[in-house]
Amino acid sequence: MRYAMAIDTKKCVGCGDCVVACQTENNVPHGYCRDWIVENVSGSYPNVEIELRSERCNHCDNAPCVRCCPTGASHIVEGGIVMVTHNECIGCGACIESCPYDARYSHPEGYVDKCTFCKHRLDKGQNPACVEVCPTKCLHFGDLDDPNSDVSKALKNRRWKVLAPEAGTKPQLYFLT
Amino acid sequence: MHTFSRTTNNPNLDDLMDENKLWVNPRVAEIWGIENGQKVWLKNQDDVVSSFPIKVRVTERIRWDSVYMVHGFGHKEKRLSRSYGKGASDSELVTHVMTDPVMGGTGMRGNFVTFLLGNPKKEEVES
Numbered sequence: 001m002r003y004a005m006a007i008d009t010k011k012c013v014g015c016g017d018c019v020v021a022c023q024t025e026n027n028v029p030h031g032y033c034r035d036w037i038v039e040n041v042s043g044s045y046p047n048v049e050i051e052l053r054s055e056r057c058n059h060c061d062n063a064p065c066v067r068c069c070p071t072g073a074s075h076i077v078e079g080g081i082v083m084v085t086h087n088e089c090i091g092c093g094a095c096i097e098s099c100p101y102d103a104r105y106s107h108p109e110g111y112v113d114k115c116t117f118c119k120h121r122l123d124k125g126q127n128p129a130c131v132e133v134c135p136t137k138c139l140h141f142g143d144l145d146d147p148n149s150d151v152s153k154a155l156k157n158r159r160w161k162v163l164a165p166e167a168g169t170k171p172q173l174y175f176l177t
Numbered sequence: 178m179h180t181f182s183r184t185t186n187n188p189n190l191d192d193l194m195d196e197n198k199l200w201v202n203p204r205v206a207e208i209w210g211i212e213n214g215q216k217v218w219l220k221n222q223d224d225v226v227s228s229f230p231i232k233v234r235v236t237e238r239i240r241w242d243s244v245y246m247v248h249g250f251g252h253k254e255k256r257l258s259r260s261y262g263k264g265a266s267d268s269e270l271v272t273h274v275m276t277d278p279v280m281g282g283t284g285m286r287g288n289f290v291t292f293l294l295g296n297p298k299k300e301e302v303e304s
Binding site: 015016019020023024030031041043044045046048050 | 178188189190192193194202203236237238239240241
């Protein structure tokens with residue numbers, strides 16, 4: 001079992017629905033977010049290339065945030081999801097500094113918070129909130145070990161890349177190009 | 178992001194995008210000496226000036242003979258506490274409306290705008 005997400009950069013329009021869905025689903029405090037949109041523009045008009053990406057925690061196999069956590073609040077659960085136990089977190093912020101994707105934020109209540117792939121929804125057999133609401137269906141989620149899952153099929157048929165491969169974190173967010 | 182020009186006061190969506198920006202091609206920005214994030218006012222061919230300034234976003238995503246802004250900003254109603262006075266309204270610059278004589282459809286794209294780099298209201302007070 002290995003949960004992963006594939007984001008189709010050709011289909012994403014950068015509407016921000018995933019961001020609002022996540023904030024609503026996970027009660028993210030106002031002004032913070034667990035996922036966000038990145039826009040890369042290269043070239044000059046009329047030969048412009050635009051890449052829009054919906055980014056979030058990469059749930060790395062070799063997660064620096066888990067290694068540097070002094071209390072063990074950051075841990076990896078079944079399916080490779082990196083989770084934070086809120087009442088064990090002392091809010092030291094070492095994980096925020098160690099993350100090459102800047103995926104974590106300091107919650108005003110004194111702990112560190114991040115994307116959980118909506119684990120409470122996965123347990124009920126549902127997809128994460130961001131995947132569920134995407135109007136262009138550009139987010140593919142599923143189990144990498146299952147060849148028939150949405151994400152496996154997407155990765156089989158398309159070229160893809162990961163972010164910051166040089167960091168050696170083995171990220172599990174794939175961007176279809 | 179925003180829908181039907183009505184959602185700019187929604188807290189979640191305001192958080193994502195609290196004002197609209199005027200997309201300007203870098204080549205045009207260089208000629209005018211406009212920097213990214215600079216506030217400008219817009220004036221159309223009938224000398225109608227936008228009520229509020231709008232920040233410039235210099236980007237290659239727009240062609241050099243056009244500017245672009247998201248519709249639905251520049252609200253004048255003060256009770257819209259989050260969106261009042263943020264960004265500019267494109268609809269107030271639409272003064273020239275052409276009507277199709279056959280079926281009555283309206284064409285509102287016959288308007289042209291230019292930049293005003295200084296505050297037009299300030300100039301009036303000084304003179």
